[in-house]
Amino acid sequence: MNAQIPMIETVHLTRTVNGKTIVDDVSFTVQRGEVATIFGPSGSGKTSLLRLINRLDEPTKGTVLLEGEDYRNIPPRELRRRVGMVMQQAFLFPGTVADNIRFGPRQWGRELPMEEVERLLAQVGLTGYADRDVAQLSGGEAQRVALARTLANEPDVLLLDEPTSALDEGSKAEVESLIQHIIRERGLTCLWVTHDVDQVVRMADKVIVLEKGRVVQVGTAEEVLRA
Amino acid sequence: MLSVWMHDPLYLGLAQAGVVIVLALIATWIARHYHIHMEREVAIALARAFVQVIAVGSVLLIILKGPLATGFLILAGMMVLAAQTAARRAKEIPDVFRVSLYAIAIGSGTIIILMTWVGVIHPRLTSLIPVGSMLLANAMNTSALALERFRSEVKSHAGLIETALALGAEPAVAVAPYVEAAVHASLIPRINSLRSLGIVWIPGVMTGMLLGGSDPVYAAVYQFVVMGMIFSVSALTSLISVLLVRSRVFTPAGQLLLRPGPARK
Numbered sequence: 009m010n011a012q013i014p015m016i017e018t019v020h021l022t023r024t025v026n027g028k029t030i031v032d033d034v035s036f037t038v039q040r041g042e043v044a045t046i047f048g049p050s051g052s053g054k055t056s057l058l059r060l061i062n063r064l065d066e067p068t069k070g071t072v073l074l075e076g077e078d079y080r081n082i083p084p085r086e087l088r089r090r091v092g093m094v095m096q097q098a099f100l101f102p103g104t105v106a107d108n109i110r111f112g113p114r115q116w117g118r119e120l121p122m123e124e125v126e127r128l129l130a131q132v133g134l135t136g137y138a139d140r141d142v143a144q145l146s147g148g149e150a151q152r153v154a155l156a157r158t159l160a161n162e163p164d165v166l167l168l169d170e171p172t173s174a175l176d177e178g179s180k181a182e183v184e185s186l187i188q189h190i191i192r193e194r195g196l197t198c199l200w201v202t203h204d205v206d207q208v209v210r211m212a213d214k215v216i217v218l219e220k221g222r223v224v225q226v227g228t229a230e231e232v233l234r235a
Numbered sequence: 236m237l238s239v240w241m242h243d244p245l246y247l248g249l250a251q252a253g254v255v256i257v258l259a260l261i262a263t264w265i266a267r268h269y270h271i272h273m274e275r276e277v278a279i280a281l282a283r284a285f286v287q288v289i290a291v292g293s294v295l296l297i298i299l300k301g302p303l304a305t306g307f308l309i310l311a312g313m314m315v316l317a318a319q320t321a322a323r324r325a326k327e328i329p330d331v332f333r334v335s336l337y338a339i340a341i342g343s344g345t346i347i348i349l350m351t352w353v354g355v356i357h358p359r360l361t362s363l364i365p366v367g368s369m370l371l372a373n374a375m376n377t378s379a380l381a382l383e384r385f386r387s388e389v390k391s392h393a394g395l396i397e398t399a400l401a402l403g404a405e406p407a408v409a410v411a412p413y414v415e416a417a418v419h420a421s422l423i424p425r426i427n428s429l430r431s432l433g434i435v436w437i438p439g440v441m442t443g444m445l446l447g448g449s450d451p452v453y454a455a456v457y458q459f460v461v462m463g464m465i466f467s468v469s470a471l472t473s474l475i476s477v478l479l480v481r482s483r484v485f486t487p488a489g490q491l492l493l494r495p496g497p498a499r500k
Binding site: 062063064065066084085086088089092093095097099101111112115116154157158161 | 394395397398399400401402403404405408486488489490491
């Protein structure tokens with residue numbers, strides 16, 4: 009693979025809903041293995057941008073290049089497997105933890121063996137949880153299951169939409185360090201949406217600052233915070 | 236008593252109508268005594284109902300003398316009106332009128348044609364129109380129920396559906412639980428009607444046949460036949476409605492169109 013080609017490149021990405029532009033001409037690149045945080049106040053278009061990159065919404069203008077390939081040329085299901093997304097809320101499917109972990113691979117006709125389910129659960133610190141009903145999980149546990157469920161698809165890129173914002177302080181720190189560990193271990197390219205400055209400092213190789221849907225600054229955490 | 240004095244069915248019917256109008260006015264007068272005023276509404280409703288029903292009777296008098304094909308034409312017209320009514324219940328769904336029309340036409344059309352061919356519905360207008368319209372009315376209600384339930388299920392589970400999509404699921408897989416819920420919910424009234432048939436209620440067809448002097452056992456069996464047809468039409472219509480609408484709530488790129496909040500353009 010060519011190291012020069014960015015893993016993700018947004019090209020004049022724009023989305024207008026009911027006449028209001030919520031993502032406005034956004035262009036940036038994220039290299040393979042890089043962790044980029046998308047930082048900005050509420051309503052700045054962070055989640056909307058992430059949804060566009062996962063193609064859950066359609067851009068009004070512009071596009072996204074995945075390793076140089078226009079994502080409109082990649083079948084949406086294949087794109088979403090390669091670009092995994094963890095949402096702000098866990099949204100677990102009714103059933104057991106193992107059912108949830110197996111959901112993604114099952115879409116490709118692959119039944120994940122129990123050892124692999126256990127291995128993924130061990131990675132997110134939930135050893136022995138496979139047979140538990142998801143209704144019995146705490147918020148932090150549910151968010152870890154959601155992360156393991158996304159990882160089961162073996163994505164190249166991980167989109168994280170404020171994955172710790174709904175958690176209490178204790179769970180927040182745990183889940184954050186867990187995600188950081190997994191990203192580094194797997195060499196994942198990551199776009200992490202947050203409005204927490206401390207999280208930006210701890211996590212980001214690159215910071216993309218959004219305001220009213222537009223990119224107002226791109227740089228390292230130090231450069232951005234100094235400005 | 237009336238039949239002793241009146242032998243002409245038209246005069247007898249008018250006299251019977253006069254009796255029930257007096258009855259309704261007495262009920263209204265009793266309500267008025269307790270300061271519940273509905274005189275104007277009752278008077279207008281009675282007048283409208285009488286004129287409408289006389290008009291329908293007169294039209295039927297002319298139509299029922301026509302060829303059998305007239306019946307199918309009338310039912311086709313009714314299908315369009317039924318689809319419009321059902322579509323009004325789930326306006327947010329793209330292309331909902333066409334979905335309702337196809338579902339009602341295929342669901343009720345198939346059963347009506349098949350049952351007429353087999354001989355369960357007598358191949359004459361006096362059978363085809365009343366039984367066919369009854370099946371159509373049920374198809375309309377079931378389609379409306381199924382579409383409305385599917386719409387509300389999808390909107391309230393948008394997060395789960397998009398999570399499934401984000402994990403690479405086909406749109407049909409992502410909404411499968413809500414397809415099942417919508418079809419099931421729309422058929423509950425029909426299943427309940429079947430269950431309570433003859434115990435809690437004696438439905439219209441059987442009542443009509445008994446009043447018309449039919450054999451009670453045959454009237455009962457034919458009512459069961461009608462209920463069976465209603466259930467089949469409803470099941471088929473509900474399934475077609477939801478399966479057709481399933482693909483319409485997604486874009487070709489598998490993006491969910493029905494989400495909470497105002498419609499997105």
